Amino acid sequence: MSPHTDPHYDLLRLLVDELKAIGAEDVKLTGYGVVLATIPATHEAGAPTIALLAHVDTAPQFSGTGVKPTVHRRYAGGEIVLPDAPGVVLSPQLFPYLATKAGEDIVTGGGTTLLGADDKSGVAIVMTVAHHLLQNPGLPHGRIRIAFTPDEEIGRGVHPDLLEDLNADVAYTLDGADLGEIIYETFSADRADVHVQGVAIHPGHAKDKLVNALHVAAKIVDTLPHITLTPETTSGREGFIHLYEMNGTAAAADLKFILRDFELDGLREHGELLQQVCAALQAGEPRASFTCTITKQYRNMRYWLEDDMRPIDLAREACRRLGIEPISPPIRGGTDGSRLTEQGVPTPNLFTGMQNIHGPQEWVSIQDMARATFVCVELAKLWSTARREASAAHHTEERKVPVDAQVPPDWSG
Numbered sequence: 001m002s003p004h005t006d007p008h009y010d011l012l013r014l015l016v017d018e019l020k021a022i023g024a025e026d027v028k029l030t031g032y033g034v035v036l037a038t039i040p041a042t043h044e045a046g047a048p049t050i051a052l053l054a055h056v057d058t059a060p061q062f063s064g065t066g067v068k069p070t071v072h073r074r075y076a077g078g079e080i081v082l083p084d085a086p087g088v089v090l091s092p093q094l095f096p097y098l099a100t101k102a103g104e105d106i107v108t109g110g111g112t113t114l115l116g117a118d119d120k121s122g123v124a125i126v127m128t129v130a131h132h133l134l135q136n137p138g139l140p141h142g143r144i145r146i147a148f149t150p151d152e153e154i155g156r157g158v159h160p161d162l163l164e165d166l167n168a169d170v171a172y173t174l175d176g177a178d179l180g181e182i183i184y185e186t187f188s189a190d191r192a193d194v195h196v197q198g199v200a201i202h203p204g205h206a207k208d209k210l211v212n213a214l215h216v217a218a219k220i221v222d223t224l225p226h227i228t229l230t231p232e233t234t235s236g237r238e239g240f241i242h243l244y245e246m247n248g249t250a251a252a253a254d255l256k257f258i259l260r261d262f263e264l265d266g267l268r269e270h271g272e273l274l275q276q277v278c279a280a281l282q283a284g285e286p287r288a289s290f291t292c293t294i295t296k297q298y299r300n301m302r303y304w305l306e307d308d309m310r311p312i313d314l315a316r317e318a319c320r321r322l323g324i325e326p327i328s329p330p331i332r333g334g335t336d337g338s339r340l341t342e343q344g345v346p347t348p349n350l351f352t353g354m355q356n357i358h359g360p361q362e363w364v365s366i367q368d369m370a371r372a373t374f375v376c377v378e379l380a381k382l383w384s385t386a387r388r389e390a391s392a393a394h395h396t397e398e399r400k401v402p403v404d405a406q407v408p409p410d411w412s413g
């Protein structure tokens, strides 16, 4: 079911009304909970259609109900105490990015909920871009599509019909953080499910017969690397094997892993290591049986963007024209853009200014949001003179694994 929860619909309907009020065309709420709209081209035909996306849902890990947005005008530097939770303090020592925002207007929540800047800041930016372009028909741009999506935080924002309904050549998600971020490197991701079938028997008669699946499962965990290759011991471009769920009985046990790497070779090695551990334990205990199933989740969008870097190059140019230094750090997660890119619409992620997301210390600078808005307007102008490519080269992967819509628990949001 999409969208995942009902309150999404209140916001989606509000966005429909607002898009109609500002004069957007083709405004529609799809059956799968995505708001779509068009800003018609003001420039010669033939320019690629660009889409701007933001997601309306917030992270499920922390309450996003009863948010009290608080604007701290002209931030003077120093600590910001949140009104409803005096213990929750934003300090520039702890959050160096805040130190760069003196003089700007900072929005926080009350301290007991999320702010929801992830990704309401993106929603606000996209809506403001739409409004600005519609108000200024003299600005040259091609056809622009707008999409507000649900269920991004649980990795289900890209419905199978979205690609066709969006009908764009290139897209940008407004779901990034620091000023100047143009993200086109995400993890490549697989899931691994290990099932251990032991030999069950009444414990009173178990001598030399019982093979306890829980003990075997514990051995798998113990044999896997602990001081390397885990999320808590890796950073930057390092990948990992992460056990995120385990359950079972003496008779049978299931272990669920996610495998992450920026490179396909690394990702494959993580899967092979897990399979080797299972094979080794199987050899030592032939009475138990093991299965290790690896399922594809999503891929680093760099593999596709490398073939045509214009979506990145033009975004960088848009930033530079506004005096913003573009940065492209790899992110240790996925985005809705990962799936769209893989399906053929290159979709990098642009900054919004959002900070400390998924917790009560979430904040955003209004000026960062304004800068992101200007970047999008500039980007629309730059694309208006670009040519449509016949077709992008398609990336091929040697390993054939079924595409699976299952949710990765590290979806970065």
Ligand SMILES: [Zn+2]
Pocket (backbone or CB within 6 Å): 055, 118, 119, 152, 175, 412, 413
């Ligand atoms: Zn997000």
